[in-house]
Amino acid sequence: MSASDTPPVHRHLERLAAEGIDVVRVTYPDLIGTERARDVLLDHLPSACDHGLAFCRAVYHTSPQGDVVPVSGGLDAGLPDICVRPDLDTLTALPWEPGVATCLGEVTDPATGLPAPESPRDLLRAVVERCHEHGLRPVVGPELEYFLCDAAPGTARGWRRYSEAEGVVYTAGLRADADNHLLRTLRLLRALDLGVTSGNHEFDGSQFEINLTHSDAMTAADRAFRFKAAIKELARREGRLATFMAKPFNGVGGSGFHLHLSCVDDAGDNVFDDPAGPHGLSVTARHAVAGILAHAPALAALANPTINSYKRFGPDTLAPWLIDWGLDNRSAMVRVPPERGAGSRLELRLGDASANPYLLIAGTLAAALLGVLAGEDPSAPLEGYGYDTARSAVLPMSLPAALDALEADTALTEVLGKDFTTSYLTYRRDEVARFQRHVTDWEFTEYAYHL
Numbered sequence: 001m002s003a004s005d006t007p008p009v010h011r012h013l014e015r016l017a018a019e020g021i022d023v024v025r026v027t028y029p030d031l032i033g034t035e036r037a038r039d040v041l042l043d044h045l046p047s048a049c050d051h052g053l054a055f056c057r058a059v060y061h062t063s064p065q066g067d068v069v070p071v072s073g074g075l076d077a078g079l080p081d082i083c084v085r086p087d088l089d090t091l092t093a094l095p096w097e098p099g100v101a102t103c104l105g106e107v108t109d110p111a112t113g114l115p116a117p118e119s120p121r122d123l124l125r126a127v128v129e130r131c132h133e134h135g136l137r138p139v140v141g142p143e144l145e146y147f148l149c150d151a152a153p154g155t156a157r158g159w160r161r162y163s164e165a166e167g168v169v170y171t172a173g174l175r176a177d178a179d180n181h182l183l184r185t186l187r188l189l190r191a192l193d194l195g196v197t198s199g200n201h202e203f204d205g206s207q208f209e210i211n212l213t214h215s216d217a218m219t220a221a222d223r224a225f226r227f228k229a230a231i232k233e234l235a236r237r238e239g240r241l242a243t244f245m246a247k248p249f250n251g252v253g254g255s256g257f258h259l260h261l262s263c264v265d266d267a268g269d270n271v272f273d274d275p276a277g278p279h280g281l282s283v284t285a286r287h288a289v290a291g292i293l294a295h296a297p298a299l300a301a302l303a304n305p306t307i308n309s310y311k312r313f314g315p316d317t318l319a320p321w322l323i324d325w326g327l328d329n330r331s332a333m334v335r336v337p338p339e340r341g342a343g344s345r346l347e348l349r350l351g352d353a354s355a356n357p358y359l360l361i362a363g364t365l366a367a368a369l370l371g372v373l374a375g376e377d378p379s380a381p382l383e384g385y386g387y388d389t390a391r392s393a394v395l396p397m398s399l400p401a402a403l404d405a406l407e408a409d410t411a412l413t414e415v416l417g418k419d420f421t422t423s424y425l426t427y428r429r430d431e432v433a434r435f436q437r438h439v440t441d442w443e444f445t446e447y448a449y450h451l
Contacts, residue, residue: 009049012088016042021093021101026053026086027229028105029120031060031427032305033356035229038084039100045086052083053105060118061427069430071423073117083110090222095191096237104222117419120358121221127362127415128217131263131369136271136284138365141214141260141345142224145353146231147248148181148206149241156441159241161206161249169203176201182208185234192230194223203318204252214260217361224257224357246309246352254312254319255353257303259364260337262345263288273344279327279381280340289325289346290378291371292334292364296323296350298409300395301402302363303351305428307435310398312352315387320349322392324382331386333395350395359424366415400432 016024024045027037036059040048058074059082068075084105091103107119115122131138149159168176177183182199189196189210199210210231212223228244235242247254262272263284272285281289292299304310313321318330326332335347346368351360386392396402403425406413413421 008088009046012091013042013045016091016101019093019101021099023100024048024086024091025094025100025102026084026105027102027226028084028107029225029356029358030062031118031120031356031424032064033120033225033228033354033358034064035225037102040086048086049088052085052108052110054081054110055084056080057082057109057116057118060116060423063431063434067434069427071118071426073423081110082116083108092193093191095188096234102226104226117417118423120356120362121218123416123420124218124221124358124362124365126417127365127369130415131217131365134369134372135265136263136369136372137265138217138361138368139214139262139264139345140217140220140361142212142220142227142357143209143256143258143260144212144224144227144244145202145207145209145255145257146228146242146244147204147255148208148235149243149248151239151241162240164205166205168201168205171201172199176205177208182210185231186210188234189227189230192226194227194230196227202255204249207252207255214262217365221357221361228357244353246304246306246354247312248308253317256319256349257351257353257355257357257360259348259351259361260345261288261348261364261368263368270342270344272346273341275340279336281336281344284372285336285344285346286377287372287375288368289334289336289371290376291369291374292346292348292367293323293325293371293378294374294376295367295370295409295412296333297396297402297405298412299363299367300350301399301406301424301428302359303348303355304402305356305359305399306354307399307431309352309354310396310402313395313397319352320386321395321397322386322389323395324386324392325378326382326386329382329386332382336381362416363412366412370411370415399428403428403432 022042024040027035058068058079061069061071061074087104094100107116109116148162150162152160165176195213197211197213202209231242274282312319320333324332325334327336328338
């Protein structure tokens with residue numbers, strides 16, 4: 001019996017048709033976490049489930065500007081296919097596109113039938129399985145910030161900040177959001193069933209943060225991926241740009257991607273909680289913190305994945321650039337919120353909004369697992385305001401340094417997998433090389449007139 005003959009596929013077809021849906025958009029993340037997709041007419045969905053949708057594997061290796069980076073398995077192999085099959089369990093109607101539903105796609109290599117080595121979703125799945133082998137079931141809550149921009153024809157960038165209002169951090173309503181962008185967006189996202197809970201205007205003018213509820217790690221990554229795609233698509237509908245770039249503007253802060261992480265056992269009990277342990281944390285929690293601290297330099301390559309990411313770092317930025325942890329301390333790289341019991345968790349504040357959700361979560365889980373297996377305790381928690389290099393080690397302060405740290409961290413790369421690591425390092429080092437050859441506006445302004 002083929003996939004299209006099975007009752008579940010027919011049930012989905014009947015339900016979608018009854019809802020007036022005639023197109024299914026099948027999406028999946030590329031290596032940098034952007035959405036790749038194909039629209040499939042409903043009549044052809046059974047065939048897509050049976051045979052899959054063919055995409056060029058080199059899409060994983062394609063830069064934001066459309067250049068194909070020479071990663072092994074792409075150009076050198078003659079640009080072979082990957083096969084993407086709709087995951088009908090993730091079907092959701094798009095509230096802003098009548099007649100269209102969307103779902104995630106499962107990616108395989110048609111030559112082997114195995115997951116594609118660069119598939120971020122499959123990498124996370126493999127790391128989660130490693131955690132399960134050790135009795136840990138990760139629970140993740142994502143927090144993402146972004147900037148909203150209006151078109152600015154005739155300017156160098158073509159975009160300007162939607163609002164430049166100052167002093168409106170942690171606000172909602174028209175005071176910081178004259179067009180009610182946030183309220184309208186929250187209502188539309190609620191219908192997309194992403195687990196959106198709340199949102200507010202953030203620190204800088206035109207910067208917003210929307211919170212997602214916690215869930216198992218894979219579902220959290222799926223929701224974060226779809227959330228980012230939805231925010232960008234909703235902005236496009238209004239002729240605007242929503243960007244998750246780490247630091248898009250001079251003179252203002254950057255956008256973070258914070259992860260709240262806990263683990264439960266097979267019975268669903270939080271294994272990070274221990275009222276009798278130091279700070280109310282279990283041995284497992286303390287070891288997880290130690291693992292994240294130990295592998296933080298390598299983790300930066302996934303959490304802060306672009307050239308631009310490292311311009312978010314520095315004194316007085318409230319972005320963590322030192323390797324430390326603290327109890328309810330937002331100046332620490334790893335913060336332990338004050339809740340205990342079922343709410344016991346860690347908050348990794350390292351990531352910026354440009355991070356691929358699957359890779360950020362996979363890397364964080366891998367580092368935490370390695371800490372649990374190593375069985376070491378972290379140093380004493382940070383006291384007071386951080387950002388003191390006399391007390392804490394400095395993270396890599398550039399993408400090349402972070403990539404070198406990732407390559408050198410053989411324990412972490414063993415969990416992530418050799419093929420993925422090789423592909424990722426090749427892709428990102430090509431990005432560095434292209435940037436180093438590019439003459440920037442800053443260089444012309446600084447040198448041209450005087451030299």
